Amino acid sequence: MELLIKALHQTCQTNLLNEKILVVDSYSIGEQIISHYMKEGYNAVNLKVKTVRDLALGFIHTNDDFCNTAIGSHLVYSLLKQLKFNNSLRYFHNLEITPNLSHGMYEVIQELRLAGYTSNTINDRQFVITEKGQDIIHILKSYEETLKVKNLKDNCNLYQEALKVGTKLDCIFLLQSNLNLSHLEEQFIGKIISDYIVHLPLTPVYGVVKPQSSKYSMIIEGEPTPHSYLYHLDASENIKGNLSLFTTKTEEHELKEVLKRIAKKQLPFDHCAVYYSQSNPYITTMYHLSEEQNFPVTFNEGIPIQFTKPGKLMTGLLKWIKSAYSVTVFVNILQEGLLNIEGDGPSNSTWITLLRKANIGWDATRYKMIFQNEIKSVETKLKHVEDQQKRLYLRELREHLSWLSHWYQTVFEKLPPISMQSSITYETLLLGLQDMIRNYSKVSSSYDLAAKESLIDTIDNILPYVNESLTVQEGIERLEELVLQLKIGASKPKPGYLHFCSFENGLYISRDHVFIVGLDNQRFPGGSGENPLLLDIERKRLGRCIPLLQEKSKTRLYKMLQVLASSSRNVTLSYCQFDVNENRATSPAHLFLQSYRLQSGNKSANFKDLKQSIPVIEESIIHSRDWWADKLNSATLNQLEQPLLSQFEHICRGLIADEARQSDSFTVYDGKIISNTSKFDPRLNKNTTISAGKLEMLATCPYSYFLQVVLNIKPIEDTVYTQERWLDPVARGTLLHEVFELFYRKLQELNEKPSFENHHSLIVEVAQNSLAKIKEILPPPSENVELQEITEVLESCETFLKLEEENSIHGSPKYFEYSFGVDGIEPAIITLPSGTFHVSGKIDRVDLQPDGTYHIIDYKTGSTWGYDGNIAFRGGRQLQHLLYTLAIENHLSLNEGAVQKSSYLFPTKKGLGRAYERKQLESIRTNGRNILENLLTVIEHGHFTMTDDENDCKYCQLKDVCRRSTYDKDQVDIKHQDIDSIGVRSFKGVRAYD
Ligand code: SF4
Known part of the structure; x- marks a missing residue:
């Protein structure tokens, strides 16, 4: 840069008052040169900075x-x-x-x-x-x-x-070296340029071939610096560079190490520049570090618009449309705090709660319909409720619901209809989304503001050209390409800011301390590739300065060497050994080795020498979070001083919990309750009923029971929209249960036994009615999916009917949905040696057999896994058959033994119409009562240990709360051997029953 400034100064001094034009590739380069020039105390009278495009525009007058x-x-x-x-x-x-x-x-x-x-x-x-x-x-x-x-x-x-009307300009032309000119630009500049041309020199680079250049883009070289010899070490005798080298494990560590070095030397940010070899993931990482730790950075290329709130909102809205306006996707938008809603709408958390409770699922039309129904229901309640507190709550609820109903109505007037295949005009989609961004996008930083303006302007820009019709899907794809690739906040170096840019833009940035990151062999110099739309062979034939892609890596190497040659002071080079994005180990680039050779003076050093001399920096602590992570992960944990720890109450408690969890004893951090547990024991609380489902949960994993029943922690169960499925397993199961019940009730009215031939049309009719009802509440994502799922439901109905026809000789249904302990019906009472307890439940069907005994039938619509074979209880996990037997005998005041068997029936295509019978023999009843006794002992003592079989965790939705995976492999087994824990022993006792 010094050479260039010197040459510029000489020309300016000699031609003080003459007009001088500095021709550069970009304003940013021009500004850097002028700013450096002025910093040296020189004046720039009559010196203008122009790009070739500016010069052309100077000759054109157009309204286009x-x-x-x-x-x-x-x-x-x-x-x-x-x-x-x-x-x-x-x-x-x-x-x-x-x-x-x-x-x-x-x-x-x-x-x-x-x-x-x-x-x-x-x-x-x-x-x-x-x-x-x-x-x-x-x-x-x-x-x-x-x-x-x-x-x-x-x-x-x-x-x-401009070529037609352009004329020679009578001024002095100062040309940036290596100008990037197309064929037309070259011709144009040739036409207007005067004879007084000064090529501004650059520091030379030795040992590599110079890129091809033309008359106006030539590279003029001045005096070399030590780094000019990086690729010509044989000529670098007694020359030593000013290079520091380091390596880390990841890109994040690499940038943190740069920051640590800046902090350690107390370098002002605006004396430093960090260049990257590849933008991804360095821009993202640097952006997050600067946001987290609040230090000033200018990003030469800007940052991806998706980092900003308006960018995220645009992404969220596109996802929302794609998901047919799924509530789950909208909840994510709310949770991220992307909406700016002025006025008296509900808070975000109330909004989310109301949306989840409304059970809208998806579909634009359902938002208004369901909110209107909810409003009516609240108004009905208001007529009957007298308690002032409740009335206040209901009135507020009504206001929120009305507000939401109106808000969604306004939004859906602008956004496109649900089906991705529906036709819209691109203009409608753009205007709708622009309106959302304009009115509702939250702005909390200057980047957010720039992103909002950029989104609105970009859409404004193309609006005059978008009157065609397309599908919603096409529209979304085009929008994603148009707006989500945008970058915002691009900035030149600013006082007080660390500058972050690609090395390719670093040549004219004059900062005393330069850090170059990403010098691994994957990122630098990078592959050459081909563009299949215009191959290199075609580019060669076409000629006229069309760049060849095979030259790309050579050009990048040359540019990097130019940057290094020009930065003769304080250059730090680095690479990381693992590419997180690509999930692979990396090695240093050849340039990194050359730098080591120059710096060490060992010209024959190889990669092995390099590896030995430049050890990996394990962790760079630049933030209290890093410090804590280091301490908590290291073996020196116990060396943390108590006075220090005592300032962090939560960490202290965490350490105690962690220690207890890692111990061999069963502790309060593993599901043990040490306070009074009598309120949980159903034998002592006759107002409490317990269901078969809860007892099976307790037997499967007491800790899961502890979380869900004792602590009342529930997993969030949103209705998730997918284009491939309409009814989820629960909805489909409920529908089939309803169809089977209604069908049998009709048969009872007709006083007929099931017959495939006679009743096929009846069951189809019942199923179609139920499907029509469910369609009103839960719309299918597409006609294809609807058709496919209706076919599957009807196939299950046929399987059911065939089965029932075959089985009808063994008995006839006497009760459907037989309930106890729910809807105001008295619970059933189970008697055990330790006392009685109340049970609630709903039995799908109870058949009366020809011999006067009963047969309980439970429909299952899932897979048969775990039901086949000769097992009765599966270690306590299957208790329902026994519990229902005991319950109905009690509830109907039948003699013990009146229920002879209890079956699980799988009348679906998936279940292949299989039935698994559990005969309710004396031995089964005795074992079953023992299991129940053991399970109640678990509750009595409050010993809710984790399951002994990790397979039980596979589909558990509480994994993140339970964190069983943080235990050492055998730790849970060791805790199960705690002899003082009666409840744990009882649980292990349950497992003895197959
Ligand atoms: S993850 Fe496993 S141990 Fe934890 S609650 Fe679920 S089933 Fe129990």
């Missing part, structure tokens, strides 16, 4: 709009669709037209047009396949016509017109 990338990609998408629809494409005909493809094609069109090619001048023989060339010509032609019709101009039009 300019076509930017967003508009261009959008137009290319539409024209590709049209060409494909008209069968005008041959080579690209089979390609699916996606927003991604259109974007790629738009870039190729730009490359060709800036190389001066039009549909009339390009030759199809320049492409590897003539058909491809012809398609490209069609596409170019269509693009040219579209621009004309829409009165739009792109950069190619700009340079072509």
Whole structure:
């Protein structure tokens, strides 16, 4: 940079009052050069900074709009669709037209047009396949016509017109070295440039081939620095660089180490710049670190819009539409705090609770309908309730529900209908989402504000060109490509800020301390690849400065070496040994080895030497969170001093709990209650009933019972929308139970026995009525899915009917949905040696057999897993058959033994119509009572240990609360041997019963 400034100064001094134009690739580069120049105390009288585009614009007067990338990609998408629809494409005909493809094609069109090619001048023989060339010509032609019709101009039009009217400018031209010029730009600059040209020099780079350049983009070299020899070590005798090298395990550690070094040396942030070899994941990581720890950073490329609240809201809204307005997706938007709702709406938590309680599931039409029903129900309650507190609560509830009903109605007037295949205009979708962002997006930072404005402007920009119809799905895909790729908050280096940018933009940034991260061999110099839309072989044939992708890695290496050569002071290079995104180990880049060789003076050092000399930095502590993580994870945990720990009450309690959990005893942190547990024992509380489900839960895992019944912790069960399924297992089971019951009641009215031939149409009718009812409450995601699931339900009904016809000789149904202990019905009473307890339940069906005995039938609509074989109790996990036997005998005042068997019937396609019978013999009853006795002992003593079989945890929804996985492998087994825990022994006793 010093060389460049010197040359600039010489020219300015010699031509103080003459007009001078500094031609640069971007304003950012121009600003950096001028700022450095001024910092040196020089003045810049009559010195203007311009890009080639600015110079062209200076000659053009037009009322046409300019076509930017967003508009261009959008137009290319539409024209590709049209060409494909008209069968005008041959080579690209089979390609699916996606927003991604259109974007790629738009870039190729730009490359060709800036190389001066039009549909009339390009030759199809320049492409590897003539058909491809012809398609490209069609596409170019269509693009040219579209621009004309829409009165739009792109950069190619700009340079072509400027070439016609441009004239030589009488001023001094200072050209940035290695200007990035297209063929048209080169021609244009050749036309307007004067004879007084100064090429600004750069520090030379030795040992690698210079990239090709033209008359105006040549690289002029000045004096070398030690780093100029990085790839020419043989000539670097007695030359030592100023490089520091380090390596870490992950990218996050790498950036933390950079920050630690800045802090340790107390470097001002605005004396430092961090360059990355690849933006992902470095931008994300640096952004999160700066947010967490609140230090100032300027991001040269900006940050992805999805990091901001408006960006997240846009993503959330697109997901919401895709999910057919699923409540679960909307709840996520609320939970993330992305909405800014002014006025008297409910708080976020009340909103979420009301949404969950309403059981809307999905579908725009259901929000209003269900909220209206809820409002009516609250109003009915209000008529009868006299308690003032309750009335106050109900009135508030009514207000919230009315507000929500109105809010959703307003929103759904703007957003598209539910089906992804529905047709809408793209404009409607854009306007709807723009309205949501404008009115409801939360803004809490300058990035949020920039993101909100950027989203609104980007949509505004393309609105004049979007009048076509498309499906909701297509619209969403196009929007995702359009807005979610946006970056916002791009900034030049600012005083007081650490600057973070790609090394490719680092050449003109003058900071005293440079850190370059990501120097592993995967990221740097990176692969060369091919663009299938325009192959390198085609680029070579076309010529005219169209860049070759095979040169990419060489160009990157050259640029990096230029950056290093120009940064002769305080350069720190690093790489991390593991790529978290790709989940693979990485090795240092060759550049890293060269840097080590230069720095160490050992020119023949190899990667092994490098590895030995540059040890991995394990952890860089820059935040109290890192410090705690380090202490808590390390073996030196006990060395934490008590006075320090005592300041952190929660951590102290956590440490005590952790120690207790890791001990061999069964403790209060493992499900043991040491206070009075009598209120949980149903034998002592006759107002408490217990169900078969809860007893089976207790037998499966007492800890799960402890969490769910004692502590009342419930997993959140949202109705999840998927495009592939309508009825979830619970909804389908409830529906089939209802159909079987209704069908049998009709048969009873007819006084007939089930017959497949006679009653097939009856069961189908019953099923269709029930399906129609459920459809009103729970709409299917699509006709296909609905049809498929109706077929499955009807197949299950047929299986059921065939089974019932075969079994009808063994008995006839006497009771359906026989209930006790629910809906105001007296509970059943079970008597054990230790006392009696009350039971509640609902038995699907009770048949009376020809011999006057009873047969209990329980319909199961899931898999038969765990029911087959000759087992009665599965270690206590299957108790229902026994409990219902004892309960109904008591409730109907039958003699012991009146119920002879209890069956699990699987009348579905999945269950293959299987039935598993449990004969209620004397031995089963005795064993069953023993199990119940043991289980009540668990409750009596409050010893709710974890299950002894990890298979029970597979589908448990309380894993995150229970955290069984934090125990050492055999720890739970060891705790089960605690001889002082009577409840635990009783639980183990239950397991003895197969
Ligand atoms: S995860 Fe396992 S141990 Fe924990 S509550 Fe669930 S079933 Fe019990």
